[in-house]
Amino acid sequence: MTDITLSAITLYPVKSLAGINVNSWPVIRTGLLYDRQWMLIDAEQQFLSQRQLPQMALIKTALTNTHLILSADGKDDLLLALAPVGSEIIDSQIWADQCAATSVSAEADQWLSDFLKRDCRLVYQPESLIRPVDTYYGKPTDTVAFSDGFPFLLISENSLVSLNSHMALDLPMTRFRPNLVVSGCESYAEDSWREIRIGAIDFRLPKPCSRCSITVINPETAEISKEPLRTLNRTRKWQNKVYFGQNALHDQFGLLTVGDRVQVKVTGDRQPPL
Numbered sequence: 001m002t003d004i005t006l007s008a009i010t011l012y013p014v015k016s017l018a019g020i021n022v023n024s025w026p027v028i029r030t031g032l033l034y035d036r037q038w039m040l041i042d043a044e045q046q047f048l049s050q051r052q053l054p055q056m057a058l059i060k061t062a063l064t065n066t067h068l069i070l071s072a073d074g075k076d077d078l079l080l081a082l083a084p085v086g087s088e089i090i091d092s093q094i095w096a097d098q099c100a101a102t103s104v105s106a107e108a109d110q111w112l113s114d115f116l117k118r119d120c121r122l123v124y125q126p127e128s129l130i131r132p133v134d135t136y137y138g139k140p141t142d143t144v145a146f147s148d149g150f151p152f153l154l155i156s157e158n159s160l161v162s163l164n165s166h167m168a169l170d171l172p173m174t175r176f177r178p179n180l181v182v183s184g185c186e187s188y189a190e191d192s193w194r195e196i197r198i199g200a201i202d203f204r205l206p207k208p209c210s211r212c213s214i215t216v217i218n219p220e221t222a223e224i225s226k227e228p229l230r231t232l233n234r235t236r237k238w239q240n241k242v243y244f245g246q247n248a249l250h251d252q253f254g255l256l257t258v259g260d261r262v263q264v265k266v267t268g269d270r271q272p273p274l
Contacts, residue, residue, distance in 0.1 A: 004182055004183070004262035005182065006180060006199070006260040007182060009023070009024075011025060011035040011179065013036070013037060013068050014068075015036045015147070016049035016050050017056055018057060018060045018219065024255060026253075026254070027253050030145040030151055031250065032179055034068070037125050038123065038124050039094075040122055041120065045091060047146070054223075055222045056116065059072045059115065068080045078111045080104060083126070084103075094148065095148065097149075099125070099131050099146065101129065102123060102129070104123060131144055152203065153209055153248070155245040156181070156185050158187040159190065163228060163244065166234075169228075171228060176244060182198075190245070190246045191270040191271055192267045192268060192271075193205050193246065193267060195265040195266035198256060199257065200252065201252045201256065203250050205247065206247065207246070210242065211229065211243065215228055
């Protein structure tokens with residue numbers, strides 16, 4: 001049997017902006033270091049995403065030892081300190097969650113508002129502001145930054161191969177914005193995984209990931225199509241939602257590296273039961 005391995009690691013410093021592929025990266029209390037630690041909100045403090053603003057996909061992100069860098073066509077790069085000093089506490093909202101955040105800067109707000117052609121603010125989650133994971137799915141000690149609900153999203157390479165074969169397309173994994181991609185297992189093998197170990201870090205997979213309209217946005221052009229949601233509605237629908245990938249929670253901190261062995265420790269009924 002082929003070993004299952006970690007084949008890609010991606011973090012998304014700003015929720016719904018472009019991600020960064022890395023070969024090795026630290027795992028901290030909230031997940032991958034800097035993952036979804038920044039977020040855009042509107043005038044009502046509601047989070048903004050590509051659902052409302054597909055052009056968010058066109059803003060690239062990069063990290064140095066000292067700065068987060070945002071770049072977009074027609075704009076000078078925006079350099080932001082990795083630890084913003086904004087002191088204003090903002091009660092922002094992600095779906096039904098109230099999330100305390102701090103302001104970043106008027107310069108960042110203006111840069112983003114100008115590019116997106118919509119008034120918005122950039123906020124940040126410092127270490128002092130803790131957002132718990134829903135305890136129905138996690139432990140009381142599980143925390144998350146500005147992800148929809150979980151620190152990690154995991155997808156296997158062969159699940160995408162299977163989906164692409166049904167569509168007769170070759171969509172990239174970037175459409176689905178996973179943090180962790182694994183290889184060496186059958187398509188949708190992750191649907192039955194409950195506990196795994198990647199390298200030296202244990203993960204729980206409590207819930208499949210329901211997919212939204214962001215998946216139909218081309219991350220390189222922001223153009224919108226019908227796939228993959230049309231095919232997912234035909235092949236991966238359960239209880240009026242479509243699913244692709246598994247949400248994950250971690251039990252230790254440490255380092256993940258592409259090539260790490262994935263050990264499946266506990267399996268169960270497929271989720272969703274397809």
